[in-house]
Amino acid sequence: MKRLKITDHHGWTPRKLRKQERKIKNAPLRQRVMAVRLVMEGSLGKEVASMVHVRRQTVSHYVSLFNEGGLELLLHRDVAPLREPFLTEEQQEEVKHLVLTTTPAELGWDIASAWNTKILQSYVHHRYGISISREALRKLLHRKGLSWTRPTYTLAKGDPDRQKNFERQMDLIKKRNRSGFRPVVHR
Numbered sequence: 001m002k003r004l005k006i007t008d009h010h011g012w013t014p015r016k017l018r019k020q021e022r023k024i025k026n027a028p029l030r031q032r033v034m035a036v037r038l039v040m041e042g043s044l045g046k047e048v049a050s051m052v053h054v055r056r057q058t059v060s061h062y063v064s065l066f067n068e069g070g071l072e073l074l075l076h077r078d079v080a081p082l083r084e085p086f087l088t089e090e091q092q093e094e095v096k097h098l099v100l101t102t103t104p105a106e107l108g109w110d111i112a113s114a115w116n117t118k119i120l121q122s123y124v125h126h127r128y129g130i131s132i133s134r135e136a137l138r139k140l141l142h143r144k145g146l147s148w149t150r151p152t153y154t155l156a157k158g159d160p161d162r163q164k165n166f167e168r169q170m171d172l173i174k175k176r177n178r179s180g181f182r183p184v185v186h187r
Contacts (some may be wrong), residue, residue: 004045004063006036010070014041020071029075035059036066036074086132087124087140095124096144 017037024030031052038048049056066074104110104119117134
């Protein structure tokens with residue numbers, strides 16, 4: 001097995017690379033610099049691979065990148081092209097507005113009083129002819145600043161005076177528990 005060699009240091013020493021490692025916040029990029037530094041210090045490729053938890057071929061690739069273009073090429077990462085969103089920006093805004101201002105029951109879409117991803121998924125498929133997963137819808141709504149909440153109900157026949165009295169009693173119990181008072185439980 002051939003030993004990996006750094007053929008062109010590009011002015012970098014192991015000490016300078018170690019300093020550079022500490023500055024890099026991105027763990028995978030820091031790992032690349034560490035691998036090159038360890039090879040520069042004389043470690044075998046398979047030893048370095050074991051230390052930085054990558055394959056030996058990956059370490060070899062890092063060394064060849066460093067030899068070809070120095071630290072700049074080693075740290076350069078091509079970003080994958082972005083996928084087209086399922087819904088256009090206009091459609092996304094329509095869905096957001098729909099969720100904020102209406103209920104499925106109001107539109108005659110469902111008897112539910114609140115939107116959920118299952119109902120919204122069928123609505124989007126019917127309205128735009130686009131099949132989108134429930135998880136993708138959840139992420140879309142989250143990006144638009146919406147979050148899932150459970151609807152709260154108020155009791156129509158509830159007595160407001162009794163409710164206020166109950167809340168006061170609960171506050172007293174909470175205050176007693178904070179002060180170290182513990183109720184005695186008989187078994």
